[in-house]
Amino acid sequence: ELYKEGHIITEPKLYAVGRIVVWTRKDSPFDPSKFPDVLLDPRARRIAIANWEHAPYGRAAKEALESYGVFERVRNKLVLGENISQTASFVYSGAADIGIIALSLALAPQMEARGKYWLIPEDKHERLAQGYGITKEGGKLKNSKRFYDFIGSPEARKIFVKYGFVLPGEAR
DSSP states (O other): OTTTTTSBSSOOEEEEEEOEEEEEETTSSOOGGGTTHHHHOTTOOOEEEEOTTTOHHHHHHHHHHHHTTOHHHHGGGEEEESSHHHHHHHHHHTSSSEEEEEHHHHTSHHHHHHEEEEEOOGGGSOOEEEEEOOBTTGGGSTTHHHHHHHHTSHHHHHHHHHTTOBOTTSOO
16 A cells, blocks of 8 residues: 555565464463463453554454454453554563563563463464565665665575564465
8 A cells, every 4th residue: 555655665575474472471370372261361360462453463463362252251351552562561571461472572582581472373363464665765765775675685584584474485
């Protein structure tokens, strides 16, 4: 849409597909692999997900909860982050007991050292396609093209894989 409207001057390209996980702190009594039942545990009072009104990872989390038939049962426990990073912060800090966050964040060293996670199957939510392009304003900056080229490079692809992204054309 942004490309059609002229806000992006390069044709958008898919660079990766994101994944979502159920994440808890290691010192938590909750086992994320027991999803979705773990959410129904009365001790789990706050469940963090990104706001599905404007955050793609929040929409995916809501879809997963609906796919498992627990959304309405846990709705009153939900704490909504403005974005997926804030959502991860809620559960990392203990402000929420359990969170549904991006796999890429769960694999970040600080989160990985402090937490445990379970990967939600991709067929339980809409695909989290990640695209890139150069914006009209970005086209005026000398490093935009270099960064654009880097995102499509083998070096960048290794980084995406390291943080749990699925690459275009590869098995999910």
